[in-house]
Structures are given as structure tokens and as C-alpha cells.
Amino acid sequence: MKAFVFTMDAVLAIIPVIVVIAALSQGGILSHSNELQGKLMDKYRKASDVLETIYASGAVDELNQTRMESLLNALLAGNNYSYTIHQGTKEVVRIERGNLSEAKDVVVARKPALTYISRVLNWTNELCYEDRGRGWQIYTMSFNTSDISLYDYWFVAELTGANVLTSNGDAVGTYLDYRTCEEIVPSSPTLPGEGDSLCEGDYWYVDDPSYPTVCKAKFYFGDWNPPGAPASWQSYTTYYTYIRLPGNRAGTFYIIQVPAGTPPEDVVPQIPPVKQKVIMTLKVWEEE
Amino acid sequence: MRAQLFTVDLLIALIPLTIALGVSAAAFSGLAGQVQDYAYYYDAKRTVTDVLDVLMKSPGVPPDWNTSNPPEIPGLVVQGSRGYNNLSYEKLQALNVSMLTPLLPYPYINLSVYTTTGELVREVSQGSRGGVSEVFGAERFGTINGSTPVRVLLEVGR
Numbered sequence: 001m002k003a004f005v006f007t008m009d010a011v012l013a014i015i016p017v018i019v020v021i022a023a024l025s026q027g028g029i030l031s032h033s034n035e036l037q038g039k040l041m042d043k044y045r046k047a048s049d050v051l052e053t054i055y056a057s058g059a060v061d062e063l064n065q066t067r068m069e070s071l072l073n074a075l076l077a078g079n080n081y082s083y084t085i086h087q088g089t090k091e092v093v094r095i096e097r098g099n100l101s102e103a104k105d106v107v108v109a110r111k112p113a114l115t116y117i118s119r120v121l122n123w124t125n126e127l128c129y130e131d132r133g134r135g136w137q138i139y140t141m142s143f144n145t146s147d148i149s150l151y152d153y154w155f156v157a158e159l160t161g162a163n164v165l166t167s168n169g170d171a172v173g174t175y176l177d178y179r180t181c182e183e184i185v186p187s188s189p190t191l192p193g194e195g196d197s198l199c200e201g202d203y204w205y206v207d208d209p210s211y212p213t214v215c216k217a218k219f220y221f222g223d224w225n226p227p228g229a230p231a232s233w234q235s236y237t238t239y240y241t242y243i244r245l246p247g248n249r250a251g252t253f254y255i256i257q258v259p260a261g262t263p264p265e266d267v268v269p270q271i272p273p274v275k276q277k278v279i280m281t282l283k284v285w286e287e288e
Numbered sequence: 289m290r291a292q293l294f295t296v297d298l299l300i301a302l303i304p305l306t307i308a309l310g311v312s313a314a315a316f317s318g319l320a321g322q323v324q325d326y327a328y329y330y331d332a333k334r335t336v337t338d339v340l341d342v343l344m345k346s347p348g349v350p351p352d353w354n355t356s357n358p359p360e361i362p363g364l365v366v367q368g369s370r371g372y373n374n375l376s377y378e379k380l381q382a383l384n385v386s387m388l389t390p391l392l393p394y395p396y397i398n399l400s401v402y403t404t405t406g407e408l409v410r411e412v413s414q415g416s417r418g419g420v421s422e423v424f425g426a427e428r429f430g431t432i433n434g435s436t437p438v439r440v441l442l443e444v445g446r
Contacts, residue, residue, distance in 0.1 A: 014304045018311060034326055038333070042427065045337070049344070049373055049429040056371030057434055074404040074437040075429045 040107055043079075047109035047284045050075045060085070060113045060280065063146040065236040069095050082283040087115070087276060092147065103285035111280045117151070118262070119273035121255040128181035128242060139243040140181045143255040147235045148221050152260050154267045155241055156216040159251040173244035176219050178233075180240060216267055332424040332444065339391045340426045340442045343399075345372040347379075354382035362387040366433060373430030375401075375438065377409075385414045396420045396445035404437045420445030 053075060054060060059067040063085065072083055072095060080098025084091055100106070125139040145153060155174050177184060219241070221233035243253055254269045348363030350356055354376065362383060366376040380401060388397055396415035402408055409432065417423060425443040432438055 010301055011304050014308055018304070018308055034329065046427070046429060052345075052371055052373040053430050053437070056369060056374040057431060058370075071431075071437055075439075077404060 036105075040105060043105070043284055044107045044109060046076075046079075047107055047282045048111070050284075051109055051111040051280050051282050054280070055111060055113050060278065061116050062144050063093060063115055063236070064144060065093055065095065068093065073097075076284060079284050080287060081285070082281075084281045085113075085115075086279045086281070092150065092278070098285070098287060100283065100285065102287040104288050106283055106285040109282050109284075113278055113280055114275040115146075115278050116257065117274050117276045118258040118271055119256070120269065120271060121153075121257050123252065123254045123269075125243065125253055126181075129185050135246060137245050139245060139253070140240050141243070141253060141255055142180075142238055142240050143257075144238050145235055146257070148233060149235070150260055151257050152262060153219045153239075154216050154254075154256045154258065155219060156214065156254040156256055156267065156269055157243075157251050158254070158269055159213050159215075174217060175242045175244070177240050177242065178237065181242075184242075214269075216264060218264075329424075332422075332446075333426070335392065336424050336426045336442055336444055339388070340428050340440065342391070343442075344375070344428050344430055344440065347376075354379045359387055369434075373428070374434050375430050375432050375440075377432050380410045380432070383410070383412055385412050388412065389414065392444050394420075394444040394446050396423070396443070398441070398443045400441045401432075402439045402441070404439060409436075409438060415445070417443070417445060422446060 050072065054068055054071050057067060057071060058064075059071065068083065072081060076097075080100075080103070081096070082098075082100055083093070083095045085093035121143040122141050125141045128138045128140040130137050143153065145151070157174075219239075241255065245251065252269070256267055256269075256271055258267055258271070342361060343364045345365065346361065346363030347365045347367045347369070348359045349361040350359070351363070351367045353359035353362065355378075362379075364375045364379045364383065365372060366374050366379075383399075385397060388399065394415075396417060396419060398413040398417070399411070400408065400413075401410045423443055423445040425441060428440045428442075430438055430440065
């Protein structure tokens with residue numbers, strides 16, 4: 001009887017051991033883990049690729065949200081995502097699709113990048129049209145804005161030698177619009193002539209009022225819009241400025257981006273490009 | 289009688305022990321197989337991923353191989369590109385399968401580049417998918433010449 005009790009005891013003890021071994025022998029534990037790991041790694045690589053692609057496209061330099069969103073939607077079709085850019089602790093860009101709270105598996109990729117905070121955006125202009133009646137030439141320059149609440153955009157004119165402004169008749173005008181030359185000219189060919197005169201009026205800053213060779217004006221994204229302009233000026237948009245120049249005048253013109261509130265004396269054509277480090281974060285997931 | 293009792297008891301005790309040993313042997317054999325599969329799978333998968341990394345993240349050696357000499361390493365990134373994953377259309381056109389075979393010793397190789405709308409931009413291949421029993425693949429994303437978003441698929445089989 002004693003021996004029998006001992007045997008039953010041994011049998012009972014062996015039962016959990018057999019259960020554990022049987023569970024292990026079923027397979028699937030490792031293969032399931034492999035499958036999940038492989039799937040998440042693939043998704044992580046995909047997220048990293050998207051960040052690399054956005055960075056290589058130059059969209060981060062300008063914080064061009066439209067371009068970033070277009071790439072995200074093209075490359076992450078079928079996935080939900082949350083894309084952010086932080087400058088220090090401040091979030092400067094957030095683009096999202098889907099609901100993170102319903103995410104099944106989330107992968108997170110990060111990449112440090114650099115974005116311009118001040119630089120000369122454009123210094124080349126094209127002839128838009130000539131107003132032969134008044135002897136004016138109208139030039140146009142385009143520029144892409146980042147967040148217009150974070151940055152100021154300046155127009156700077158550098159006039160040379162005999163082209164120094166002497167009177168209102170010699171004045172250079174500038175005018176901001178969201179339309180291209182081709183869109184403006186057929187409807188209102190003299191429009192840029194109505195802009196403010198350079199080096200005159202409240203909007204203009206002059207380095208040396210007695211000898212105004214460098215004059216600058218901050219673009220005002222406010223309520224006073226030129227005819228046909230949008231009701232509100234938008235960030236991350238391409239704008240055009242039109243420059244009215246008397247036929248016998250010449251100069252070099254610049255569009256300069258600086259952090260909001262930069263004093264006029266710091267806005268100069270020789271401004272060095274300054275970059276700031278930002279962190280891009282991309283979360284990618286599928287929902288339940 | 290005592291001796292018989294002892295023998296029967298021993299036999300009864302041996303039954304679960306034998307079962308346990310049998311199941312254990314099967315379990316260990318299964319585990320060994322899984323580990324082997326794991327190593328086999330990751331070896332192939334890593335090779336494909338590494339080669340795709342080289343293609344997507346380097347301009348190649350020499351970096352202007354599409355206009356000069358055949359490449360020692362066939363990277364596809366635009367020469368002088370500021371970032372990775374920015375592929376050169378000219379290099380994609382210049383790429384052929386003989387540039388991939390030194391890196392991918394498999395009977396079946398297929399590199400396909402699609403736009404995100406599904407249009408095939410370039411395909412380079414060797415062998416047929418039906419002629420191999422196992423296929424390993426990897427997928428990457430980027431742009432062509434900084435503008436067109438594309439999906440790059442590399443598959444190998446043995």
C-alpha cells in the first residue's frame with residue numbers, strides 16, 4: 001500500500017511536467033514571436049524610411065507642412081500615423097491620421113534634423129511685365145513661408161551707385177500677392193504699381209535716410225489685403241512679391257526669413273543662414 | 289508476492305516516466321527545428337535587408353558609376369544627395385542584375401520599383417519565382433530625384 005501511495009504521488013507530480021513539455025512541443029511560440037518581431041521591424045524600417053525621405057526632400061528646412069503631408073500620405077497609404085517636429089520642447093509641426101488610442105501595434109521612429117530659422121530665401125527675380133506708359137518694369141520673386149506666426153519675412157532692396165532714390169518719382173514699389181504673374185497680368189496689369197513706395201511711408205526701414213541705398217519692408221500678413229488676395233494669409237504657402245522699378249533703375253532684391261520680432265537692423269542681405277536642431281518623430285500603427 | 293508487487297509497482301512508475309521522456313525528446317527536437325528555421329529565416333531576411341540598405345542609402349562606389357565605370361557597390365542614391373532614400377532615376381535605369389548577383393547569391397532575384405500609385409518604374413530580375421521553394425523579401429520607401437515617392441521591393445529565393 002505504501003508503495004502504491006508513492007507511485008500515485010509520483011504520477012501526480014509528473015502531470016504538470018508533462019503539460020509544460022507538451023505545450024512547448026506544440027511549436028508556434030517561437031514562430032509567432034518571430035512573425036511579430038519581423039512585422040514590427042519591417043514597420044519600423046518603413047517609418048525610418050519615411051523620415052529619411054521627408055528630410056531628403058528639403059521639406060524640413062522650410063517646415064513645409066504641405067509637402068510633408070503629401071509624402072506621408074503617399075508613403076504610408078494604409079497606415080495611420082502621427083508625425084511631429086519639436087524644436088526643443090516646443091512642438092512646431094503636427095500632422096496626424098487615425099486614432100492612436102485604438103492602435104494595435106505602434107512603432108516609433110525618430111530622426112534629428114536641421115531647419116533654417118534665418119536665411120535669404122530668394123535673391124533672383126524675373127521680369128513679369130513692362131508698363132511702357134509709365135516707364136516701369138515689374139519684376140516678381142517667389143518664396144515659400146514656414147509658420148508665419150514664428151517667422152517674419154522681409155523684402156530688402158539694395159540699390160547701387162547712381163540709382164540712389166531721390167524723389168517719389170524715382171521710388172521703387174513692392175507688393176505681396178499669392179498669385180503668379182500669369183494669373184495677375186491678364187486681370188489687372190497695373191496692380192503692382194499701387195504698392196507702397198520704397199523708402200517712404202511707415203512700412204519702410206532705411207539704413208541711412210540721407211542716402212537710402214538699402215531699404216527694407218516687413219511683409220505684413222494682416223487684414224489689409226490687395227484686391228483678390230485671400231481673406232487670411234496662410235502659413236506654408238508660396239507667395240509672390242512684385243517689384244515696381246523705374247525703367248532707368250537697377251538694384252538687387254532679397255527675400256529674407258528671420259525669427260519673428262527680429263529688429264530691422266539685423267535684417268541685412270549678408271545675413272548668414274542659421275539652422276536649428278529639430279527632432280522628427282513618426283508613430284505608425286494599424287487600428288483594431 | 290512481495291517481489292511481484294515490487295515489480296508491478298516499478299512497471300507502473302516507469303510508464304509515465306517513459307511518456308515524459310518521449311514527449312521531451314519530441315519537444316526538444318521540435319525546438320531545435322524551430323531554432324534552425326529561425327536562424328535560416330533571419331539569415332536570408334538580413335541579407336535581403338542589408339542589400340536593400342546599400343541600394344537605398346549609398347550612391348555606390350564609384351558614386352557616379354552610372355556614367356563612369358561599372359560599380360563595385362551599386363548604390364542608387366543621387367550623388368551629393370543631402371539624405372538617404374533619394375534615388376537617382378538614371379542609376380535605376382543603369383542598374384542590371386549582374387550588379388546584384390555578387391551581393392545576392394540566389395537563383396531568384398527580383399528588384400521592383402513602384403510609384404505609390406502602383407506604376408512600375410523599373411524591374412531587374414533573374415530566375416523565376418516559381419522555380420524556388422522559399423522566397424524572402426524586403427520593402428523600402430523613398431523618392432526618385434527628390435520628387436516622386438516610390439516603393440522598392442527586393443525578393444530572393446532558393
